[in-house]
Amino acid sequence: MLSPYRKTATTSLIGLLAALSLQANAELSERYTDADGDMIADIPPDESQWVDPDTLVFAYTPVEDPAVYANVWSDFLDHLSQVTGKDIQFFPVQSNAAQQEALRAGRLHVAGFNTGGVPLAVNCGGFRPFAMMAGEDGSFGYEMEIITYPGSGITSVEDLTGRELAFTSQTSNSGFRAPSAIIKSEFGMEAGVDFDTPFAGTHENSILGVIHQDYDAAAIANSVITRMKARGVISEDDYEVIYTSATFPTTPYGTTHNLHPELQEKVKEAFFSYDWEGTQLQAEFSNNGESQFIPIDYADRWEIIRTIAEANGVTYDCD
The missing domain is CATH 3.40.190.10 (Periplasmic binding protein-like II)
Structure with a gap:
C-alpha cells in the first residue's frame, strides 16, 4: 500500500x-552534422555512408527478462517487417551500456532507449528519435x-x-x-x-x-x-x-542516422500505422494507459532531461 x-x-x-537557470545545448560528436538545428544528427549527404541491411536489428531498453519483451514486441516487429520488407531481429540487450555500444558500433538500427540515456545515444551514437508511446488522448x-x-x-x-x-x-x-x-x-x-x-x-x-x-x-x-x-x-x-x-517523457523510438533515408521513412510509417488492438504490445503497455505512437521533437521534449543531466555535471565526450 x-x-x-x-x-x-x-x-x-x-x-x-x-x-x-541552465541552458542545455546540443553536444553532437564531430562525426555528425546538424545543419537544420534540430539537435540530432543529419542523414549523411554522401550516399556511400548509407546502410541498407537485409535484416534490421531492433532493441528495447534493458529489462530484467528480455525474453518477456521479445514476445511483447513480436506483433509489432512482424508489422515492421511487412512495412519495410526487411527481416527483423530482436536484440535482447542486457544493459544500457551494451545498447549504447551496439548503436555506436553500427550493430543496431532501430531502438527504444531509456529516457536519461537518450542524449548520449543522440550525441555519441547518431540516434534519431521520432516517436514515443502515448494514451488515446495524447497524454504521455x-x-x-x-x-x-x-x-x-x-x-x-x-x-x-x-x-x-x-x-x-x-x-x-x-x-x-x-x-x-x-x-x-x-x-x-x-x-x-x-x-x-x-x-x-x-x-x-x-x-x-x-x-x-x-x-x-x-x-x-x-x-x-x-x-x-x-x-x-x-x-x-x-x-x-x-x-x-x-x-x-517516456522511452523514445528512433533509428540510427545513417540508415537509408527511404528505409528511415518506412520505419516511421511502421510505427505510426501500427494497429495496437489485440496485440501483445497493447496487453503490456495499456497498463500505463498507452495505446499509440505519437511523433516527438527531441529538442523540445528532452529539454528537461538534458537540463537535469547538466545539473549533474554530465558532459558528452564522444570523440
Whole structure:
C-alpha cells in the first residue's frame, strides 16, 4: 500500500530548473552534422555512408527478462517487417551500456532507449528519435518514485540519511539523474555522502531488490512498477512510495542516422500505422494507459532531461 507520508512533487522539478537557470545545448560528436538545428544528427549527404541491411536489428531498453519483451514486441516487429520488407531481429540487450555500444558500433538500427540515456545515444551514437508511446488522448510520460519496503522505518526522503538508496544506472533519468538532482536541491542531501548508492542495473532489479529487502529504498520509474503489478510479478502491498516527481517523457523510438533515408521513412510509417488492438504490445503497455505512437521533437521534449543531466555535471565526450 502507499505510505501516508507519500510526498507528491508536481512543481519541485520546475523550481529546481528555474533555480539552476541552465541552458542545455546540443553536444553532437564531430562525426555528425546538424545543419537544420534540430539537435540530432543529419542523414549523411554522401550516399556511400548509407546502410541498407537485409535484416534490421531492433532493441528495447534493458529489462530484467528480455525474453518477456521479445514476445511483447513480436506483433509489432512482424508489422515492421511487412512495412519495410526487411527481416527483423530482436536484440535482447542486457544493459544500457551494451545498447549504447551496439548503436555506436553500427550493430543496431532501430531502438527504444531509456529516457536519461537518450542524449548520449543522440550525441555519441547518431540516434534519431521520432516517436514515443502515448494514451488515446495524447497524454504521455511517467514519474520518478522513491520506494521502500513496509516496516523499513523510512517514511520520508530525510529518513534515507545513513541508509541505502538503490539507483539503476548512471545514464538513467528516473533511476539516477533526476533523484540525484532533486534530493540535493530540495533536501540538501548528496548521493554517496548522506546515503549509500548501489547500482542495480535495471528498474526491475531495483524494485525487486527493495521488495526482497536487499536495498532499503530505490529510485524507479513508476511505469515499470505498474507493468510489473499488471503481470502479477509484484503487488501494491509489497512496497511503499515516499516521493513522486513531476512527469517526464517516456522511452523514445528512433533509428540510427545513417540508415537509408527511404528505409528511415518506412520505419516511421511502421510505427505510426501500427494497429495496437489485440496485440501483445497493447496487453503490456495499456497498463500505463498507452495505446499509440505519437511523433516527438527531441529538442523540445528532452529539454528537461538534458537540463537535469547538466545539473549533474554530465558532459558528452564522444570523440
